[in-house]
Amino acid sequence: MSPEAQVQILDAPAIHRALQRIAHEIAERNENNAEVVLVGVQRGGVHLAHRLGDTLSQIWGRTVPVGRLDINMHRDDIHQQLAPRVHPTSIPFDVTGRTVILVDDVLFSGRTTRAALDALNDFGRPKRVQLAVLIDRGHRELPIKADFVGKNVPTALAERVNLTLKEDGGEDKVCLIKE
Amino acid sequence: MSWNRKHLLDIESLSAEEITTVLDTATAFKAVGQRAIKKVPALRGKTVVNLFIEPSTRTRISFELAALRLTADVINFTAEASSLKKGETLKDTARNLEALNADIIIIRHRAAGAPHFLARVLNASVINAGDGAHEHPTQALLDAFTIREKKGRIAGLKVTILGDILYSRVARSNIWTLTKLGAKVTLCGPSTLVPKVFERMGCRVTYNVEEAIVDADIINLLRIQHERQRQTMFPSIGEYASLFGVTKDRLKRTRPDVVIMHPGPINRGVEIDSDIADGDRSVILEQVTNGLAVRMASLFLINGGQGPAEVNS
Numbered sequence: 001m002s003p004e005a006q007v008q009i010l011d012a013p014a015i016h017r018a019l020q021r022i023a024h025e026i027a028e029r030n031e032n033n034a035e036v037v038l039v040g041v042q043r044g045g046v047h048l049a050h051r052l053g054d055t056l057s058q059i060w061g062r063t064v065p066v067g068r069l070d071i072n073m074h075r076d077d078i079h080q081q082l083a084p085r086v087h088p089t090s091i092p093f094d095v096t097g098r099t100v101i102l103v104d105d106v107l108f109s110g111r112t113t114r115a116a117l118d119a120l121n122d123f124g125r126p127k128r129v130q131l132a133v134l135i136d137r138g139h140r141e142l143p144i145k146a147d148f149v150g151k152n153v154p155t156a157l158a159e160r161v162n163l164t165l166k167e168d169g170g171e172d173k174v175c176l177i178k179e
Numbered sequence: 180m181s182w183n184r185k186h187l188l189d190i191e192s193l194s195a196e197e198i199t200t201v202l203d204t205a206t207a208f209k210a211v212g213q214r215a216i217k218k219v220p221a222l223r224g225k226t227v228v229n230l231f232i233e234p235s236t237r238t239r240i241s242f243e244l245a246a247l248r249l250t251a252d253v254i255n256f257t258a259e260a261s262s263l264k265k266g267e268t269l270k271d272t273a274r275n276l277e278a279l280n281a282d283i284i285i286i287r288h289r290a291a292g293a294p295h296f297l298a299r300v301l302n303a304s305v306i307n308a309g310d311g312a313h314e315h316p317t318q319a320l321l322d323a324f325t326i327r328e329k330k331g332r333i334a335g336l337k338v339t340i341l342g343d344i345l346y347s348r349v350a351r352s353n354i355w356t357l358t359k360l361g362a363k364v365t366l367c368g369p370s371t372l373v374p375k376v377f378e379r380m381g382c383r384v385t386y387n388v389e390e391a392i393v394d395a396d397i398i399n400l401l402r403i404q405h406e407r408q409r410q411t412m413f414p415s416i417g418e419y420a421s422l423f424g425v426t427k428d429r430l431k432r433t434r435p436d437v438v439i440m441h442p443g444p445i446n447r448g449v450e451i452d453s454d455i456a457d458g459d460r461s462v463i464l465e466q467v468t469n470g471l472a473v474r475m476a477s478l479f480l481i482n483g484g485q486g487p488a489e490v491n492s
Contacts, residue, residue, distance in 0.1 A: 070207060073219035073249075073479070083182045083483025085200075086207040122216040 005178040009153055009161075012172035015134070018150030019048065022132050023055035025148050026101060033060045035099045035127065041116050042070040042087040044105030047167040048134055052103060067091035069102075071115035089119070096124035101148075105163045107133040110144035135174060137161050182480045186298045186305045189314040190355035198356060201476050202324050208479070209472035211248065221479050222251035225282040230273065231308070232258045232288045237443060237467070238308050238318075242285050245474035254281070269293065270300050277303050283481060286310075304481045312346050318442050319352030321473040323360065325466050326397055329438050334361030339391045341366075341423060342401030342450055344373045345412075349442050350401060354380050367391035368401075368423060371412040388423050392433050399440040400425060400450045416449055425451045430460070438462055 010018065030036050036056070040049030046068045053066040069091065072084040102116055113131060120126065132148035137155040153176065155161065160177040164170035181196045190198070211219055227246040231239050239255065246253045256276070258264070263272055273284060283304045286294050291313035298305040309315040327333050338357050344350045344366050354377070357364050364382040366373050378384050385391050392398055403419065413419055425439065439451070439461045447453040456463060 073207075073211070073221045075221075083204075083480040086204050086479075088207060089210060118220070122214060122219070124215075 007176045007178075008173055009135070009176050010151060010174040012166075015150070015172045015174065018134060019051050020055060022148045022150060023052050023059065026052070026056060026130075026132065027059045029130070029147070030099055032099075033062070033064075035097070036101060037065045037067065037093055037095065037098050038101045038103055039067045039069050039091060039095075039116075039120065041102060041104040041112060042068055042072075042089075044163055045103040047165045048105060048132075049101075049103035050167075052101070052132065065093045067093065069116055069119055071112055071119050074115040074119045076111060076115065091123050094124055095120065095126045097127050100126040100129045101132050102129060103132045105133065106135045106137055106161045107131070107144075107146050107149075108137050108139055108161075110140045110142035113144045114142055134163065135161055182483070185481065186294075187316055187477050187481055188294050188298060188305065188307050190316045190319055190352045190359070191314070193316075193355075193359070195359045195361075198320065198323065198359060201320050201473065201480060202327060204476035204480060205320070205324050205469070205472040208475040209469065211475070212468070212471060218248050218250060220250045222246065222249035222482055225249075225251045225482060226280055227251045227253050227283045227285065227478065228276050228281045229253065229255045229308075230276065230284050230286045231256065232263065232269070232286070232293075233309070234258075235287050235309070238287065238315075238470075241467070241470045242306075242308060242317075242474050242478075245471055245478055246283075248471075249475055249478055251283075251478070254279075269297070273297050273301055273303075277301050283478060306477060306481060309348055312348050312351070314352045314355075315348040316352050317470070317474055317477055318349050319356040320477070321466055321470040322349075322353055322399060322440060322442070323356050324469045324473050325440065325462055326362075326438070328465075328469070329462060330396060333357065336362045336396040337365065337394055338362045338397040338399060339365045339367060339395040340399045340401060341388065341391060341425070342368050342372070343403050343412075344368055344377060344401070346372070346404040347401050351380075353399065354382055358382070365391050365395070369413040369419065388429070389432060392425075392429065392437075394434065395437055396434065397438050397440060398425065398433070399442075400445075401442065402444065402446060402450060416446075420449050424449060425455055427452060427454065430455060440466060442466065 038049045038053050040046035049066050053064045056064045070087045070089045072086045130147040133146045134150040136149045136152045162175045166172055181200045229239050243253050281303050285306045285308050287308040288310050291311035293310050294305050294307035307316055340350050358381045366377055366382050366384050370386050375384055441463045
């Protein structure tokens with residue numbers, strides 16, 4: 001058994017502050033707020049998208065639509081690993097002509113984001129797509145960059161970043177796990 | 180993750196968790212069929228072969244469309260137009276297809292065990308689309324999917340399978356699926372077509388159709404398989420219709436929320452009255468729609484189950 005060292009990077013108040021800041025940055029960047037919709041990437045991005053949606057709804061005084069997107073049917077490494085568990089995709093609004101904010105928990109290789117962009121395309125043609133992530137841990141393998149970042153965390157390839165949220169029954173925290 | 184199989188050969192060897200994984204995955208793929216763009220790239224660059232040694236239209240079309248919607252290339256291969264007519268063995272035919280880099284071979288064959296045989300001699304993945312009177316796993320999975328969608332659950336439900344059980348691979352696969360998921364299965368039909376030995380699979384066997392349907396949540400009707408019977412197992416189609424057919428009169432003596440299923444093709448006026456087949460209790464066409472989702476899910480899971488770390492079975 002290899003000893004696992006776990007370091008907490010963000011606690012609940014820090015996650016709250018990061019999301020508040022991202023929401024305000026989104027509001028600042030998108031003056032025409034009627035166009036903006038949020039799409040959370042399954043699984044980690046979905047709860048974060050709803051939290052951002054709640055804050056943005058308060059800022060703008062209107063309900064901001066939130067959808068969720070599963071990218072497993074669009075992965076490029078599907079034959080290299082076990083069949084992934086597919087979670088529901090639900091985008092109950094037309095994305096064509098809208099500004100779609102893709103929300104994910106951790107940005108790493110960029111392959112999930114690439115798959116999400118492909119998957120999103122099947123639902124329409126957004127006017128623009130912006131990317132919001134809670135953690136950017138580096139090690140990009142594709143030319144993909146986040147527009148809104150909660151925290152940049154330098155990591156080693158062998159490390160893992162683990163997010164738990166109270167919506168899933170845990171406490172809000174982000175940990176860096178060394179294996 | 181509860182799926183690490185390279186093949187889908189039968190339901191008998193699957194666990195309840197694996198069956199549930201297929202059903203959950205199919206839910207996501209059913210949603211794909213409701214989008215404007217009904218296609219995803221999950222099997223891009225893969226070659227799927229429909230190797231149908233026994234005639235079939237609906238299952239072949241369903242598998243073909245499922246593979247196309249996953250962006251695979253599909254080849255259809257039927258016995259009539261093949262070298263099997265010239266004396267080539269099944270093994271050689273399949274190895275030739277594999278030499279063309281087929282990744283997944285979907286086989287229907289009149290001999291029970293043919294898919295298992297191919298799985299042993301090939302590197303490609305194999306899906307059983309019906310082997311003799313043995314199993315038809317994707318039909319049972321789509322039936323279970325439909326039941327779960329209609330009733331919200333499967334455990335504890337009373338499911339009656341009515342008709343030709345003896346010659347039916349659909350019945351066998353359904354019995355495995357439903358009993359594994361905790362349903363109570365009753366079999367009914369002419370005694371010549373419903374041997375008591377099926378009780379060993381954990382079902383109730385009765386020859387009294389009224390008793391079989393009175394408290395059923397689901398009635399799954401099976402077609403009389405003329406082509407698989409060696410001699411006449413009951414006096415006449417007319418007698419079958421009057422003794423076992425689902426008529427308006429019989430329907431009155433069932434639960435008001437009973438769901439009527441049939442794998443097709445239906446014989447109107449034999450297993451089921453025409454009006455009932457088209458009525459609001461019938462989910463026959465929804466089964467066809469769900470079949471597409473279940474087959475997409477099966478192909479998707481099989482394709483993912485080829486990684487280096489998994490146990491092939």
